[in-house]
Amino acid sequence: MPLRHVALSTLALAALIAGHVHAEGYALRTVQPGDTLGGIASLYGLPVDALLQANQTTSALVHPGDTIRIPLGEATGGRADPAPEPPPGFGRHVLAAGETISGVTERYGIALDDLVGANPDLSSLDRLPVGVELLIPPGPGLLVTWSYDLDLRALLAEHQADPVEVLRANRIHSPGDLQPGMLVWLPGVEPTTALERLARVREMENRYVWPVHGRITSYYGRRNLGMGTSNFHRGIDVAAPTGTPIVASRSGTVSFAGWSGSYGYLVRVRHAGGDETWYAHQSQILVSVGEYVSQNEIIGRVGSTGLSTGPHIHFEIRRNGTALDPLGELN
Numbered sequence: 001m002p003l004r005h006v007a008l009s010t011l012a013l014a015a016l017i018a019g020h021v022h023a024e025g026y027a028l029r030t031v032q033p034g035d036t037l038g039g040i041a042s043l044y045g046l047p048v049d050a051l052l053q054a055n056q057t058t059s060a061l062v063h064p065g066d067t068i069r070i071p072l073g074e075a076t077g078g079r080a081d082p083a084p085e086p087p088p089g090f091g092r093h094v095l096a097a098g099e100t101i102s103g104v105t106e107r108y109g110i111a112l113d114d115l116v117g118a119n120p121d122l123s124s125l126d127r128l129p130v131g132v133e134l135l136i137p138p139g140p141g142l143l144v145t146w147s148y149d150l151d152l153r154a155l156l157a158e159h160q161a162d163p164v165e166v167l168r169a170n171r172i173h174s175p176g177d178l179q180p181g182m183l184v185w186l187p188g189v190e191p192t193t194a195l196e197r198l199a200r201v202r203e204m205e206n207r208y209v210w211p212v213h214g215r216i217t218s219y220y221g222r223r224n225l226g227m228g229t230s231n232f233h234r235g236i237d238v239a240a241p242t243g244t245p246i247v248a249s250r251s252g253t254v255s256f257a258g259w260s261g262s263y264g265y266l267v268r269v270r271h272a273g274g275d276e277t278w279y280a281h282q283s284q285i286l287v288s289v290g291e292y293v294s295q296n297e298i299i300g301r302v303g304s305t306g307l308s309t310g311p312h313i314h315f316e317i318r319r320n321g322t323a324l325d326p327l328g329e330l331n
């Protein structure tokens, strides 16, 4: 049966994955910073075992830039690179080093919602790797990948979108011109689902975790040093044995790694949005400047270097250059 004769309401064919589909029955996906094998598996509705088997490995460790195989037979969603052609009127932007999503929206004079509408399958707004390609939409709307299990009629009704307008925006003459895998632009339709998901992702990504667990030996704030003197403690001190691993409190890029006077061996990590975390008095530094670190990745080891009376970490969170009380950010 020719594709053009399939009715719009035809549902529930096998999951369609647009992009790089191989004869052996798998799609390719490039691992992004922050991806885990478990996360990828759940994204595609697959058991982790199926991914391990498809990639002929027993290790669940993946690294940004790795290409992994997504077995098609069992996949239920997701899309592999590269993306198909967008409808007329779209631009493309390749994310450069140091560029943020808000920088991109400013540059093209579009709203964040518009950008999300044109790229509703982004895994994150803040952790996109350099080189990722973004579609720049001509205005507000939602870009969907056409497939048989997409109920376009219901979608249009839900958003009170005009079908004639949709045909015109995509320069097609009839719904029969729609092909599986084709990107279809729905002008004026709000990307509600993607916005809600990305807001949840952002909230998770902006959360700080404890870099080291142990006993808090000094809190943030003014502290009395005796003899009528005091100073302001810009972080918290957590005591732990020398050599205890220190993990990144949140993912980001290492902005400093080395000796820094009273801080001793210090690592600073810069996060999306501009916050910085500082990890001081380390016995050993395990990262270097410019390196991307994931949340919970080991960046160094507890020590007593610099101005310190015993093995502990001095931990700061800085926003716009000002140190905050870390306890207000840690759960």
Ligand SMILES: [Zn+2]
Residues within 6 Å of the ligand: 218, 233, 235, 236, 237, 313, 314, 315
């Ligand atoms: Zn301290």
